Amino acid sequence: MRLALFVWSWLLVSPGAFAQAPETPTLHTGAQIVVVDVTVLDQHGDPVHHLKPTNFTLLENGTPQAVSQFEEHMATDAARVAAAPALGPGTYTNFPFAPEDSASNILLFDTLNTPESDQAMARQKLIAFVKAARPGTRLAVFTLSTRLTLLQGFTSDSALLLAAVSKSTKVQSSPVLPESIGAEESLSSTVRIPSAEIKGTMRQGEAMQTTAQNRLRVLTTLRAMNQLARYLSGIPGRKNLVWLSGSFPLNVLPNAGLKNGFGATDSFESEMHETANLFARSQVAIYPVDLHGLQNSALSDASSGKYVFGSLSVQSDVDAFSNQKLDEQGTMRQLAESTGGKAYVNTNDLKDSIGKALDNGANYYTLIYSPTDKEKTGYRRIEVRLPAGNYSLSYRRGYYVDDPASKKGVASNADKKALPPPDPMHVAMQYGAPPPSQILFKALVVADARSSDKLAEGNIVASKSKPPYRLVTIAYAANPGDITMPAREDGTRHVDLEFVALVYDRDGKLFIQQSNRINVFARPEAVRDFLREGVRYQQQIAVPAKGEYYVRSGIHDLIGDKIGAIEIPASSIASAPSPSGQMSAK
Structure with a gap:
């Protein structure tokens, strides 16, 4: 368990152990260890067990690789969950308590990409699945609307899971989901317009609006997937993401069959590239489930008002509906194939689809190898083979190795077209x-015994607030194994971290913020302290003493672009003298 690397003391590293870091450090990266989870099914769709490492042939870019570690996982294995560490009063952690030796399962109910007409029935079927789930089924539950929300962390408590899937009972209209083909009654199709030229102009405007909606929908979905992958990163082993959605606008993974896997979607290339890497590193297999089921177009409704004036070709929309359906299901299948999952389409049995997805992801083999080519950058294709036999294999098809030097060059055409990527720390916080x-x-989080009429040093007020304040001290200790510290020729290691604390009210309105950046070179003695005691820092933030507030604090590794965060109700923070003898954040 990575948490065991910590020694739970709270003395900060002496500032004398650091030397000033330059403005622009150089970082070289390469692929070292690759983990591939493989599901193997026979001709009847049943899992194949008891295969040996010698049964598998593993290739990267066509070159055979030696499997250094091998393990089989079966659904019959009892899931063992890490015990909660003994944390003292006022101490909090973001350690995710999930099965250590079996797959973790996540249900994502996507209302952003699901029409209102499909949501109510899907939610009923989801509740039915949880009620009938096998005892001990361990899940986490998320929803996606205009933002990603965690309804329930990993648990096998059926009462908690049922409460989570029942929590959001209101059908939500997606602000970025266009109406179904044949269902919308646009102005150009319902009003008699004498001029064909004017009608064409109106239809062009409507098409442009739909394109803008789809673009925003893709970006919102991508950023939610990015956020989810960062949440799952600290959980060991395979994660099965059962993604329940009525529409899949764009594949977030590269097309392994193309030289440039993102070439068909260049305006989203940088964000898709990052999300693909996050999914690969987090060992996420995606199981898309189409909530449309066996769907008919609105064209089958003879009363559809769109064709009242007969101004549009019914056959044109029939063709458009069929093509859209094929594209979306193709995206689902490619998404599943790229990550080692399976797509479930053309079925109204949602309960059965979820059950099959969880069963499929519970039986797999883990193969670990170190690539023979340590230098190649770009997309690396993975291929797994078994001896002759009627087997069906599912596994992620590749991963990316970044070339840091390319980030310093001129922006590509794709980068110029794309919207500026969001600050991942902003999203995480x-x-x-x-x-x-x-x-x-x-983090040890305590409040001063006495209230104050002033903010803590360096605090920034985002919304007007009134004293008195509770001055809350946050003392961090981070796992050094999670922080990128590239070595330099002089023996030092570069550390570039951002520590952020934010105060929100219960409606999510930001009131006060504090941010501190540590950009240093750590000498060998400091690195030894990191390994022994964790990477430490301390900062202080003021919280209004009256009202309901929440403190969210986090760490951003600016070199490795990795993040950790926690959120604490201010009412749970005990008042005590601030830790003495420690260096305050400046």
Whole structure:
């Protein structure tokens, strides 16, 4: 367990152990260890057990690789969950308590990409699945609307899971989901317009609006997947993401059959690239489930008002509906194939689809190898083979190795077209967001015994607040194994971290913020302290003494772009003297 690397003391590293870091450090990276989870099914769709490492042939870019570690996982294995560490009073951690030796399962109910007409029935079927789930089924539950929300962390408590899937009972209209083909009654199709030229202009405007909606929908979905992957990063082993959605606008993974896997979607290339890497590193297999089921177009409704004036070709929309359906299901299948999952389409039995997805992801083999080519950058294709036989294999098809030097060059055409990527720390620090676990840490959080009429040093007021304040001290200790510390020729290691604390009210309104950056070179003695005691820092933030507030604190590794965060109700923070003898954040 990575948490065992910590020694739970709270003395900060002496500032004398550091030397000033330059403005622009150089970082070289390469692929070292690759983990591939493989499901193997026979001709009847049943899992194949008891295969040996010698049965598998593993290739990267066509070159055979030696499997250094091999393990079989079966659904019959009893899931063993890490015990909670003994944390003292006022101590919090973002350590995710999930099965250590079996797959972790996540249900994502996507209302952003699901029409209102499909949501109510899907929710009923989801509740039915949880009620009938096999005892001991361990799940986490998320929803996606305009933001990703964690409804329930990993648990096998059926009462908690049922409460989570029942929590959001209101059908939500997606602000970025266009109406179904044949269902919308646009102005150009319902009003008699004498001029064909004017009608064409109106239809062009409507098409442009739909394109803008789809673009925003893709970006929102991508960023939610990015956020989810960061949350799952700290959980060991395979994760099965059962993604329940009525529409899959764009594949978030590269097309392994193309030289440039993102070439068909260049305006989203950088964000898709990052999300693909996060899914690969987090060992996420995606199981898309189409909530449309056996769907008919609105064209089958003879009363559809769109064709009242007969101004549009019914056959044109029939063709458009069929093509859209094929594209979306193709995206689902490619998404599943790219990550080692399976897509479930053309079925109204949602309960059965979820059950099959969880069963499929519970039986797999883990193969670990170190690539023979340590230098190649770009996309690396993975291929797994078995001896002759009627087997069906599912596994992620590749991963990316970045070339740091390319980030310093001229922006590509794709980068110029794309919207500026969001600050991942900004997304991670949103109120109520899933706490990312790429950096595992614990924090001692205490409030001064006396209230204050002033903010803590360096605090920034985002919204007007009134004293008195509770001055809350946050003392961090982060797992050094999660932080990128590249070595330099002089023996030092570069450390570039951002520590952020935010105060929200219960409605998610930001009131006070504090941010501190540590950009240093750590000498060998400091690195030894890191390994022994964790990477430590301390900062202070003021919290209004009256009202309901929440403190969200986090760490951002600016070199490795990894994040860890926690969120604490201010009412749970005990008042005590601030830790003495420690260096305050400046």
